[in-house]
Amino acid sequence: MKKLINDPKAVVNESVEGFGIAHADLVTVHPEPLFITRKDAPVQGKVGLVSGGGSGHEPLHAGFVGRGMLDAAVPGAVFTSPTPDQIIPATTAVDGGAGVLHIVKNYTGDVLNFETAAEMAEAEGVTVRSVLVNDDVAVEDSLYTAGRRGVGGTVLVERIAGAAAERGDDLDGVTAVAQRVVDNVRSMGVALAACTVPHAGVPSFDLSDEEIEIGIGIHGEPGRHKIAMENADGITQRLLDPIVADLSLASGDRTIVMVNGMGGTPASELYIVFRKVAQLLEGLGVTIDRSLVGNYITALEMQGASLTILRADDEMLGLWDAPVHTAALRWGA
Amino acid sequence: MKKLINDPKAVVNESVEGFGIAHADLVTVHPEPLFITRKDAPVQGKVGLVSGGGSGHEPLHAGFVGRGMLDAAVPGAVFTSPTPDQIIPATTAVDGGAGVLHIVKNYTGDVLNFETAAEMAEAEGVTVRSVLVNDDVAVEDSLYTAGRRGVGGTVLVERIAGAAAERGDDLDGVTAVAQRVVDNVRSMGVALAACTVPHAGVPSFDLSDEEIEIGIGIHGEPGRHKIAMENADGITQRLLDPIVADLSLASGDRTIVMVNGMGGTPASELYIVFRKVAQLLEGLGVTIDRSLVGNYITALEMQGASLTILRADDEMLGLWDAPVHTAALRWGA
Amino acid sequence: MTKPLDPRWAVLWIHEAARVVAENRTLLIELDRAIGDADHGENMDRGFSAVVAKLDAGEVPGTPAAVLKQVAMTLMSTVGGAAGPLYGTAFLRAATSLGDAEEIDAAAAAAMIRAARDGIVARGKAEVGDKTMVDAWTPAADAARTAAEGGAGASDVLAEAAAAAHAGAIATEPLIARKGRASYLGERSAGHRDPGAVSTALILQVAAETAGGQTA
Amino acid sequence: MTKPLDPRWAVLWIHEAARVVAENRTLLIELDRAIGDADHGENMDRGFSAVVAKLDAGEVPGTPAAVLKQVAMTLMSTVGGAAGPLYGTAFLRAATSLGDAEEIDAAAAAAMIRAARDGIVARGKAEVGDKTMVDAWTPAADAARTAAEGGAGASDVLAEAAAAAHAGAIATEPLIARKGRASYLGERSAGHRDPGAVSTALILQVAAETAGGQTA
């Protein structure tokens, strides 16, 4: 294992420390317990937005803290949900009197830790709502399982709910918008090569030179199945088809599309995937109204990509375009 | 070799095509011969900025086309300088009557092809100046060699010269500012693992699990020497020392610092490097006035990082802060 | 050579649990790598190291319940992931079930394991057969009750629980996961033991060993 | 079995050059991988494929110079990198040196190679010993002059040039590069042949072969 790190156990702390120095104009890093808030938190009268989860998905979540997006991010150990003792102070720190929305990716660990934290924060007088992101179509959604994972859709939820909070929507309103995004966003991912978790020291799965993993998440888990390596257009079709089916995308639908790199894939390849997505959606009469192509929710240095599609309405597009100023997403500000 | 590509020979065309679709609001892609201009080119009365070079360094250069930065980017084949027949029309397309500045990275191929193109464009009536970026301290600068390479400093030259052009400086003025940046910017890089050029199909150099390459460029070339793997702090010191020495950085100096990923290194690791750079510069009494941490000038999916430091003055800092709106760098717009 | 299950035993148990978790850190990471995200060993090791540091820093609490409550709070705030809240709840419920008794008798030992198991089910909503730690805790709780009802001593109750947890962990191997991270793998999750079930068996095993218990 | 060095020979030469470059694409990539950026074989193959496509699409030009000028322009606009302008200039200067002669005699052949070599030096500023294609072109030009002055036929002039280029390419192996991308490697560039010198030797070799030349 070769990584630009010092001690595997210090990776998250040192990385967040560096992040805090680089973006001192935008964020404050609270070291013990670890969480990150926007510089001007709490914003009085504004709904506070908190998200978090295991580290290793950078820029998610700390890179999305700032005006028009998150008020706080809570990083756990690499690929490990944070603990309630981090989430509680992050929640109270960003409560400007209008309550706090937790944006939680659907993993047992995230759900349980945020659940506990919400209960305790409520006991401290903060009104907390939660929205559960579960956009990964690679995973079956069923009452008898842990349900679908939360992956790329999280970025879109954070952006759009963040804009709603910034324009002054109340807690119910922000929660409703966030839920509407959750209901209309789906994702699917592929890995060409695994990542190596620093404390584990070995790749998170084994893959031969001729195989890829389809239906991967963002934690270096193996995917739904291995298939033989294909070209970019073929892989793109495999990512798109289940999303189109699950969302029943049809001619006339408007979308926000994200082609996301898993950390170790060059931008040039992501644009090749985006090109094919654009061709295929055009063939279906579906328009791409906004797009993101780049590394937004990663799995360390994993090679691969994910595709996220949101069926967007006027309000979502308007909120998308509103100013945002974070380390990793910025426009209009 | 596993990559999200179709045909190795189509990588650049398909990728730029996807880029053009994703950023249709910002750029126009001219396919044959291939170059990219900002949407509103030529801007009348403004000096036009053209850069280019081999592909595989994305977001450089196309990702920096737009207001406040480049007017045109000219992508060659992967790691291969573009040809004059691409550079000439790119140059004439962005001439708004105030002349064009070529920003050329110091490689024999880039120099020769831009030289030829400048001559021919001048013959067509465009006034052309050139600035040669040669910031890589890993390479000896001597009259008897090809001189230092142009690497990360290019991003800073493009940004600052772009801002000068945008505010209306004339060709001599823009050229002078660009040259001042070149004179004050230095870089040094490290690779933990090689990249694979699509048409070659094998990694560009061989490195054992215990070795790293110090003093690499951005073309998958081997570096100045192999050393045994070290931790992030040790490697950072090795990147910083020769830059500090070459620039004679001293207490009171103000800087713009870029910690750049080579394509396959996670953001979290780049922030660990940045943290150490900040500590070391603070120890020297040198301030970091602005910074960039992320993938800005890459070598496909190479694992590693480079450090770029510009000794900045008031004017450079002011130009840095001016609005920029490109696919990969955006603020104030 | 059974011991009274007093606060000092509880502290000893937890020390041994920390040791066995550290010893099996790589095994637990490997198991989680196969069907999860390769962190269970790291999470448990981080948590139990913190627990031991915390216990060592203070006086031995007055009751076994007080020890286990401290363990619960520390695990909750240091383990993270799914295992943190689940083990945290398990130790918290175990503590609550013990009240302020100064020693744990056979019935209390059985009740403690049942309470831990029920806490995990309440939080995680997994059923037996879902390929989670519930598949170790449930047979452990059942075996403990049977042993207590059959007149075994407290330490032997723990020994029966540990043996059942161990068998339960082994039995997760062919199962297809329906809860937790392994469920994302669908049928590919079969053929590997559940890491949380294995860590459960390890922790119960040292409970029995430190108590000096033996299986019937 | 020497041939008249007329326009049809020039076209044949370039066809053979394209073939030998394609055949050695991987070798040239490998050489460039060792001390450069692994693209010389790809660049040359792309360029010469384009050249052949262009030649095949039109009539055979009236003079060897016209053929070589077309080659120059196409290489310049398709090869890229350092090799594109250098080979482009080489073929352009070679063409210019031939004027509108319909056939190339021994003196013209020697002058053509000299002109190509001088063009490369003018553009690239490399000297002999810098570990570049100049280390193949310079001995080639020298050998060609010696052969022509010694009364050899045009095809044998080419054969002597090719042999010298080949020896020159081999002799780049121990050198430390001072120009081009390999110079960034400093002493690590020693121990590998220069890719551009090797491609030069290949192209001159097929020039000689298509002309039917033999070394003395």
Ligand SMILES: Nc1ncnc2c1ncn2[C@@H]1O[C@H](COP(=O)(O)OP(=O)(O)O)[C@@H](O)[C@H]1O
């Ligand atoms: N819903 C659940 N109910 C009971 N146990 C669960 C549940 N979900 C996960 N687990 C247990 O947690 C273990 C994984 O813990 P760990 O790897 O530390 O957390 P994470 O899955 O968040 O990475 C699994 O092996 C399983 O035994």
Ligand SMILES: Nc1ncnc2c1ncn2[C@@H]1O[C@H](COP(=O)(O)OP(=O)(O)O)[C@@H](O)[C@H]1O
């Ligand atoms: N200054 C120079 N003068 C002469 N030849 C040069 C010079 N620089 C490079 N070369 C030649 O160009 C070859 C490399 O060509 P190529 O790999 O196609 O371009 P690049 O170096 O731009 O990748 C080298 O092997 C060398 O022979």
Ligand SMILES: [Mg+2]
């Ligand atoms: Mg985890």
Ligand SMILES: [Mg+2]
């Ligand atoms: Mg090249």
Ligand SMILES: [Mg+2]
């Ligand atoms: Mg896990």
Ligand SMILES: [Mg+2]
């Ligand atoms: Mg090359």
